[in-house]
Amino acid sequence: MTKPSKVLIIGSGPIIIGQAAEFDYAGTQACKAMKEEGVTSVLVNSNPATIMTDADVADVIYIEPLTVDVVSRIIERERPDGLLPTLGGQTGLNLAVDLADAGVLDKYDVRLLGTPLETIRKAEDRELFGKLLAEIGEPTPESETVTSLADAKAVATRLGLPLVIRPAYTLGGTGGGVATTEEELERTVTSGLAASPIGQVLVERYLRGWKEIEYEVMRDANDTCITICNMENLDPMGVHTGDSIVVAPSQTLTDKEYQMLRTASLKIIRALGVEGGCNVQLALAPRPEIAPWPLPDDGYPPYYVIEVNPRVSRSSALASKATGYPIARVAAKIAVGKRLDEIQNAVTQKTTAAFEPALDYVVVKIPRWPFDKFPKGDRTLGTQMKATGEVMAIDRSFEAALQKAVRSLEQGNRSLLWEDPAWQDNGALDGSIPATDDRLWRLMAALRRETPTMDLALRTGIDPWFLDKLAGIVAMERRLLAEPLAPELLRDAKRLGFSDEQIGVLAGELTERVRQRRIELGIRPVYKTVDTCAAEFDAATPYFYSTYGEENEAEPLTGDKALVIGSGPIRIGQGIEFDYCSVHAAWALQKAGYGAIIANSNPETVSTDFDTSDRLYFEPLDEESVRDILDNEAGPTQQFPPSIVQFGGQTAVNLATPLSLAAIPILGSSAEAIDMAEDRSRFEEFLAKLAIPQPPGAAVTNVDDALKTADVIAYPVLVRPSYVLGGRAMEIAQNAEELARYVEIAAEAGPNKPVLIDKYLEGREIEVDAVCDGEQVLIPGIMEHIERAGVHSGDSMAVYPPNHLTDSEIATIVDYTERIGLALRVSGLMNIQYVVVPSETGSDIYVLEVNPRSSRTIPFIAKVTGVPMVGLAAQVMLGHSLAEQGYRGGLQPQQDLVAVKAPAFSMSKLGGVDTYLGPEMKSTGEVMGVDHTFPAALAKALVSAELALPPGGGVLLSIADKHKREAEPIIRRLADAGFRLFATEGTAAMIAAFGLPVEQATKKLSEGHPNVVDVIQDGSVDGVINISEGRITGTLRDGFRLRRAAAERRIPCFTSLDTARAAVDALIAGDQAYTIQPLAEYLR
């Protein structure tokens, strides 16, 4: 095969559940591989918060929608001779297949690189895949497709219950499920047949309690096949692997079982003809007590092949970080014609990529679920993934890896000791223990109440090996409660992964005392290397994890150095943007001649790629672990290297105070400045001194004070707890009743922290990021939100440059920003949110919030203005002024482009979660549309965020009385554009009064048909505009079912008139030409 000279790489678009930061990691690795191979890389992605879309990474970068039309135009323009389809997740893969089907690849003579198209189809199509496996004699669970209940019952008689019912062609398993009884079978098959547009369901044997095992395998064109890693899911079959706790390597498999499944996996990739990486999921017979099966006489139990993904995946990112073997990079090289034995092992730099990593540690991955934000969502775990991100921890025992992973989740201070108060009740832990986000804690609680491990194994299907390990942790808890804290006990507890805080709680000591005591006793973690070869060869790569062993391999890095504290797992409110910032911070340190050290716990990211920094510590981001790292780097001289906390989101910022208290230096804005901005009363005083207005309000600690404050400032008021992330528990209260209720909720979310009550100002929201060096404040640009204040900034669409601000408003915003930055003594980045409220004199501008740290919008604003914000900020922190770096303060000249940032949601995957947008953030990712005009940029952003209305369809409207007048022009425009209008009773009456045709759909689901859910489910409408008022007393509750129906049908549902207006505008402007060009060409 000849090597291509120019390769198109398709990214995965916005972060959504099931497609997170792992594809930025994969894409970035692919670009690096292309560079090494001398191949030009052309990258397209709609997600600006990615490293792969940076000029340093790819050669040509397009931030454009991922559609066949757009990518065809890119291909026409760039004329790549190859396309890498397997690195951009399901999105990238599907798009590549669509491009091939549309004949675009043939037309422009673009070769699909790596795994052939035929293979992709064989692996993705259930029927073709089943046929292939049958041909090569690999077993799949018995199944049959049926079109009637009678047929389903016949299959059930043959296969026996339980069964999995999978409706054909529905998204996210809608209507399907597990049937364990006759009644459930009838119910599930009936609902499944109804949900399937072709009235077909797959009835499959449910392998309840079977072990779920994954193999990450690779193959090159020379037919060399290797296994990178195998992984064992702690949760047995039935829970999506993305929602399972996963351990690498497998723990409970004999060599026979390990090799049997390895052989099967390699046989499959050979038969498929994969060229690159591939993930194989298998089910293996468990202990017969858990699920009976006939015992073999040769040691080889039965297994089934469940699924194959012929591309890099979340699992392959995990496997890469778990082993040190860079799967995406090697897969990209295979795709351009390299053989495995021609690719160097980047870790040892002596051996080649043709080998299988040997692990000498245990890796535990735990998913990060969004239920802290959506406590009322459906928390059961099943075949539809719900986690937004994940954490990984490494240690030399399972217990320690597990406990470090739990600490890495950053769910409050929730260690394994946490228990739900409801579990205190008698019998609360009896009966079944379904898979939920808190099952691990539930199991711990049951073990504390003396439940036998085999009993729990039978109730959950979890192998007793894991449960015995948990029981061992409980036994240590008892020792810590009962025995004096002797050196041996302390050492044993640390080896089992107990944190100083846990030990302190159990032994009745202060955390800091525990730390001091163990340091006096010389009980410190050592750091071992992840080297792919279990120490058989010397490793060149400094990738470390802590353990309580003897030999320390991480001698302090010599020379000037600094620690960049990362942002942990991807969650709503703290996404990939902060990983982008962490990576840039590391690069900036290196540029300044510093050794860059990164600490992070997220395996999906670029920051945890071992060649991003000079040294990587894969560790929880809590005080204990970060101080241990700094102790290690300080070495015998006790000279702590400085830490950078302002790029790792709230995770890192929260460490500012503890590190300062421990006398550890922090680069950039001080803990003092951070506290000043976050402490309501200090901040109020600070702004008052500067004579900069902020909405009137106060911090209160009880309901009475809250009501008094609200009476003074008048309703509506905005209420939120201090010191929380992403607007958690933030609400708008219209009256006293609502306020009282909200204050209670907020107090629960942040106990002992004051609750902030502010006047809610309905105005235009403005966001500014800036770099401050103490002398000057550089503002790359101003962003204006499309939604009025009240929708969380992370869920708002933002426009650069602002299109409604007057020169004097801009001048005021720049003035305020400069004065705040200088007075707060910000060193580095700062983000300010303003609201512009119309007044008699024109407008008033209020400061809503100041955050002296990097923000969600940094990648966006850096990309659209060309100002390298993180790099500048990092240099400032190291003492190089903006002037020294060749930059002047103030607002930078405006770019001749328009860019729109839009949120992306994962609502279809989170049952029971209300999609209504308010002050609490709900989006999981973001996209960017850029063009020369606002309508074109907006249209691109909406298309990329899947918020675009298709021309000429149907729209369902349900608009609260208060907003009806404001909605009139939007409704008229929709009608003009040829939309069929559907509306609830009151809204329909109004539309009819306009003299427009409208079809009524009743709001009350029990009162006849068609109701609002019917018209969504039957496909009559392509979008919903649902404007409510009041969260409890108002109309909001009524719309819940309607909004959920829209989410499950995956059609846009607008809950703000501002967004709806923008979507309609974009639709009307949709005909006009849009530009397709590299990002660099938009910039001056």
Added chain:
Amino acid sequence: MTAAHLILEDGTVFGGTAFGAAAEATGEVVFTTAMTGYQEALTDPSFAGQILTMTYPLQGNYGVNDLDSESARLQVRGFVVREDCELPSHWNSTGTLHGFLADAGIPGIAGVDTRALTRKIRSAGVMMGVISHGDSPDAALATLRTAPRYDGSDFVREVSATEASTWPHGDADAPRRNIVVLDLGVKHNILRILTRLGCEATTVPYTTIAEDILAMKPDGVVLSPGPGDPALLDAPLATVRGLIGRLPIFGICIGHQVLARACGAGTYKLKFGHRGANHPVRDAASGAVTITSQNHGYAVDPDGLASSVEVSHVHLNDGTCEGLRHRELPAFTIQYHSEASPGPHDSEFLFTRFLDMVEEAAR
């Protein structure tokens, strides 16, 4: 918990806790990077005379069973682990790792920083060591000083069968071919595979001379793997010389080394050997790379090899000789373990290749 120590001949002491039998043991300390298969390793005759450490920290997770032993007894002198699992879980487990060692009189030591130990061996090379249970390691150090050296010992004598025997096979499928296995430390899986492939597999003691083997009128000979220095194996060398060209031969591991010597090559000791389930080997003819299971401390030096014999396989990491092929006569050998157990099954096809050669020779 009883304390235990592992002391190396250079004076390095590793502390830990005792498990297995309360005994003292000396031997050459080696590591394997295979992540599974401790029972197979403990019973592999090629580990005779050695104290084994597994680089994977958790051992004993799935217990021990009646199916996974590679010989009739434990072969290692001692076992060194980071963590010994006391509560194994598996459907075919019949006991714990601790019980397995204790019953066989083999001492173990747990809680050792096995990665530090591995790094030591990797950089300094394999060396003698002693495992001692109890608080003081001093007496053990004295034992170590007087213990016989691994290098000069003939372990094949220890592990080889003393009389011929045939591996049991079902009557339903009558065996087609008789294969003699020269037992230099055979692993049961070689016999299982041969039997599964329709052979009657008969092991003979390592001292069996060529004439006696020929008198058995077998269709082919497998030279088994085994422990120790191949240069010490004079009797098998003579036997192999007498068989080349007269019977199809398949040599595995030390069997490969003996055949190499018979064809003029020398052997030498590797610094820390090849032990693990992830060793990449390139087929010199096709360029294909196979992941192999390996367990050897010595290697063949192909210099001096007769021109009729070629190096067929090479280790991808260090370029050492991993296989030989006779250009004219039906004989080939591999340094790695086609019988796996533990390790990847990717090379099992070599048994079929051997049997094809046997069929061809029979024609």
